[in-house]
Amino acid sequence: MRVLVVTAIAGLFTSMSLWASCAHYEMRVDGLACPYCAYGIEKKLTAIDGVQGFDVDLEAGIVRVDVSDGVVLTEGAMKQLFNDAGFTYRGMTISHSEKNDNKVPE
Ligand SMILES: [Cu+2]
Numbered sequence: 001m002r003v004l005v006v007t008a009i010a011g012l013f014t015s016m017s018l019w020a021s022c023a024h025y026e027m028r029v030d031g032l033a034c035p036y037c038a039y040g041i042e043k044k045l046t047a048i049d050g051v052q053g054f055d056v057d058l059e060a061g062i063v064r065v066d067v068s069d070g071v072v073l074t075e076g077a078m079k080q081l082f083n084d085a086g087f088t089y090r091g092m093t094i095s096h097s098e099k100n101d102n103k104v105p106e
Pocket residue numbers: 032033034035036037038
Protein backbone atom coordinates (compact mmCIF):
# COMPACT_ATOMS: atom_id res chain seq x y z
CA MET A 1 0.00 0.00 0.00
CA ARG A 2 1.30 3.36 -0.93
CA VAL A 3 1.61 6.23 1.44
CA LEU A 4 -0.37 9.17 0.14
CA VAL A 5 1.29 11.85 2.09
CA VAL A 6 4.70 12.16 3.55
CA THR A 7 4.65 14.57 6.41
CA ALA A 8 8.02 15.96 7.18
CA ILE A 9 8.12 17.95 10.35
CA ALA A 10 11.32 19.87 10.44
CA GLY A 11 11.79 19.67 14.15
CA LEU A 12 9.96 19.28 17.40
CA PHE A 13 10.87 22.80 18.37
CA THR A 14 9.60 24.42 15.22
CA SER A 15 7.73 27.53 16.14
CA MET A 16 4.00 27.58 15.59
CA SER A 17 4.40 30.73 13.56
CA LEU A 18 6.11 28.71 10.85
CA TRP A 19 2.81 27.01 10.19
CA ALA A 20 1.67 30.30 8.75
CA SER A 21 3.63 29.39 5.65
CA CYS A 22 2.11 26.87 3.34
CA ALA A 23 2.34 25.38 -0.11
CA HIS A 24 -0.12 25.76 -2.94
CA TYR A 25 -0.52 22.99 -5.43
CA GLU A 26 -2.14 23.51 -8.77
CA MET A 27 -2.93 20.26 -10.52
CA ARG A 28 -4.12 19.72 -14.04
CA VAL A 29 -6.68 16.97 -14.21
CA ASP A 30 -8.72 15.68 -17.14
CA GLY A 31 -12.23 14.33 -16.79
CA LEU A 32 -13.62 16.69 -14.17
CA ALA A 33 -16.99 17.21 -15.80
CA CYS A 34 -19.40 18.26 -13.10
CA PRO A 35 -19.71 19.27 -9.43
CA TYR A 36 -20.04 15.63 -8.40
CA CYS A 37 -16.60 14.95 -9.80
CA ALA A 38 -15.28 17.89 -7.83
CA TYR A 39 -17.01 16.72 -4.69
CA GLY A 40 -15.49 13.25 -4.91
CA ILE A 41 -12.02 14.69 -5.36
CA GLU A 42 -12.56 17.19 -2.58
CA LYS A 43 -13.45 14.41 -0.16
CA LYS A 44 -10.33 12.46 -1.02
CA LEU A 45 -7.99 15.41 -0.84
CA THR A 46 -9.35 17.05 2.27
CA ALA A 47 -9.08 13.69 4.05
CA ILE A 48 -5.31 14.02 3.78
CA ASP A 49 -3.59 15.33 6.88
CA GLY A 50 -2.40 18.89 6.48
CA VAL A 51 -4.66 19.81 3.58
CA GLN A 52 -6.13 23.19 4.44
CA GLY A 53 -7.88 24.33 1.35
CA PHE A 54 -9.39 22.98 -1.80
CA ASP A 55 -10.68 24.63 -4.91
CA VAL A 56 -11.53 23.32 -8.33
CA ASP A 57 -11.98 24.97 -11.69
CA LEU A 58 -14.04 22.52 -13.71
CA GLU A 59 -13.76 24.39 -17.00
CA ALA A 60 -10.01 24.71 -16.81
CA GLY A 61 -9.53 21.26 -15.30
CA ILE A 62 -7.52 22.72 -12.46
CA VAL A 63 -7.54 21.50 -8.88
CA ARG A 64 -5.97 23.78 -6.30
CA VAL A 65 -4.91 22.46 -2.93
CA ASP A 66 -3.35 24.36 -0.04
CA VAL A 67 -1.34 22.38 2.45
CA SER A 68 0.46 23.16 5.67
CA ASP A 69 4.17 23.72 5.54
CA GLY A 70 5.96 20.39 5.68
CA VAL A 71 3.21 18.45 3.96
CA VAL A 72 4.20 17.08 0.59
CA LEU A 73 1.83 15.78 -2.05
CA THR A 74 3.87 13.67 -4.41
CA GLU A 75 3.36 13.24 -8.14
CA GLY A 76 2.94 9.51 -7.65
CA ALA A 77 0.37 9.85 -4.90
CA MET A 78 -1.68 12.39 -6.81
CA LYS A 79 -1.53 10.37 -10.00
CA GLN A 80 -2.85 7.37 -8.12
CA LEU A 81 -5.49 9.35 -6.25
CA PHE A 82 -6.96 10.88 -9.40
CA ASN A 83 -6.65 7.75 -11.46
CA ASP A 84 -8.37 5.72 -8.73
CA ALA A 85 -11.19 8.26 -8.81
CA GLY A 86 -11.54 7.88 -12.57
CA PHE A 87 -9.73 11.00 -13.72
CA THR A 88 -6.51 11.59 -15.56
CA TYR A 89 -3.82 13.43 -13.67
CA ARG A 90 -1.67 15.57 -15.95
CA GLY A 91 0.76 17.32 -13.68
CA MET A 92 1.15 19.94 -11.02
CA THR A 93 2.90 23.12 -10.14
CA ILE A 94 3.81 24.03 -6.59
CA SER A 95 4.27 27.45 -5.10
CA HIS A 96 5.24 28.33 -1.58
CA SER A 97 4.22 31.29 0.43
CA GLU A 98 6.73 32.17 3.07
CA LYS A 99 6.04 34.72 5.70
CA ASN A 100 9.58 35.74 6.34
CA ASP A 101 8.60 38.31 8.92
CA ASN A 102 7.29 35.46 11.04
CA LYS A 103 10.46 33.48 10.93
CA VAL A 104 12.09 32.80 14.22
CA PRO A 105 15.80 33.61 14.44
CA GLU A 106 17.86 30.45 14.63
CU1 LIG B 1 -19.01 14.46 -12.54
